[in-house]
Amino acid sequence: MKTAFVSGATAGIGEATVRTLVASGWRCVATGRRAERLDALVADLGADKVHPAVFDVRDAEAMNAAIAALPEAFAGIDLLVNNAGLAQGLSPAQEANLANWQTMIDTNVTAMVTLTRLLLPTLIARKGAIVTIGSVAGNYVYPGGNVYAGSKAFANHFTLALRADLHGTGVRVTSIEPGMVETEFTLVRTGSQQASDDLYRGVNPMTADDIAMMVKWVAELPPHLNINRLEPMPVNQDFAGFRVARD
Ligand code: NDP
Numbered sequence: 001m002k003t004a005f006v007s008g009a010t011a012g013i014g015e016a017t018v019r020t021l022v023a024s025g026w027r028c029v030a031t032g033r034r035a036e037r038l039d040a041l042v043a044d045l046g047a048d049k050v051h052p053a054v055f056d057v058r059d060a061e062a063m064n065a066a067i068a069a070l071p072e073a074f075a076g077i078d079l080l081v082n083n084a085g086l087a088q089g090l091s092p093a094q095e096a097n098l099a100n101w102q103t104m105i106d107t108n109v110t111a112m113v114t115l116t117r118l119l120l121p122t123l124i125a126r127k128g129a130i131v132t133i134g135s136v137a138g139n140y141v142y143p144g145g146n147v148y149a150g151s152k153a154f155a156n157h158f159t160l161a162l163r164a165d166l167h168g169t170g171v172r173v174t175s176i177e178p179g180m181v182e183t184e185f186t187l188v189r190t191g192s193q194q195a196s197d198d199l200y201r202g203v204n205p206m207t208a209d210d211i212a213m214m215v216k217w218v219a220e221l222p223p224h225l226n227i228n229r230l231e232p233m234p235v236n237q238d239f240a241g242f243r244v245a246r247d
């Protein structure tokens with residue numbers, strides 16, 4: 001049985017990924033700050049299938065301790081799913097809250113590279129795989145995207161850069177860069193369930209299960225195949241973003 005380490009498994013894409021992988025015969029380390037949600041996952045899927053690791057990804061010491069404390073059955077990580085992340089705010093850069101910017105950089109950039117670095121020796125030893133959930137926001141800009149977009153451009157590109165360093169190790173690396181997925185993402189970003197409902201209404205957005213299916217597909221491909229990047233979008237979203245301002 002193979003083991004996945006899924007960051008941000010208390011909601012959305014991460015939770016769906018744990019459920020999908022476990023249904024396909026994996027065991028998972030599921031991380032997040034909300035312990036009660038991880039406990040519910042364990043109750044649902046079984047303590048032999050899911051190990052809850054409660055920590056804030058911005059706390060490198062806590063991350064290190066959680067990895068060091070993994071029970072033997074969960075310690076050999078074959079797949080890292082770099083998923084924990086968030087956006088905070090949609091204000092234009094000139095009005096944005098600096099604390100929000102710092103939180104996004106700490107979570108989407110610093111924590112993601114720290115977790116990757118900590119698990120790389122195990123992943124190399126086991127010829128494992130890394131899947132990062134980046135975003136279309138890293139490829140196409142939109143108003144108010146600013147630091148979120150920058151952090152996801154980093155995530156997308158860092159993930160591709162890992163391929164070069166891992167050349168010859170057998171470790172597979174994939175950047176999944178989704179468009180709109182209806183999760184708690186927009187509630188977290190705006191603080192408003194109404195804003196979230198308004199954004200997704202009528203869009204027929206992707207679901208967390210859609211992305212989890214892609215993670216599983218990538219992770220279960222024959223070992224000689226590497227998908228470098230996937231950029232899924234809902235049919236009703238596109239990337240035509242040029243505008244002109246008139247004097
Ligand atoms: P959710 O808000 O539903 O889930 C986010 C997850 O990240 C939660 O489990 C949350 O856990 C975890 N997380 C956030 N901050 C921290 C932290 N400081 N420490 C530990 N865990 C943290 O959003 P999604 O499922 O949509 O987002 C998952 C990833 O997908 C993110 O990286 C996001 O940028 C990306 N993405 C999302 C898209 C979308 O449209 N929804 C599209 C493209 C990419 P907890 O709060 O319990 O700590």
Ligand code: 8X3
Nearest residue numbers: 135136137178179180
């Ligand atoms: C989030 C996707 O399109 O809402 O990463 O910016 S989008």
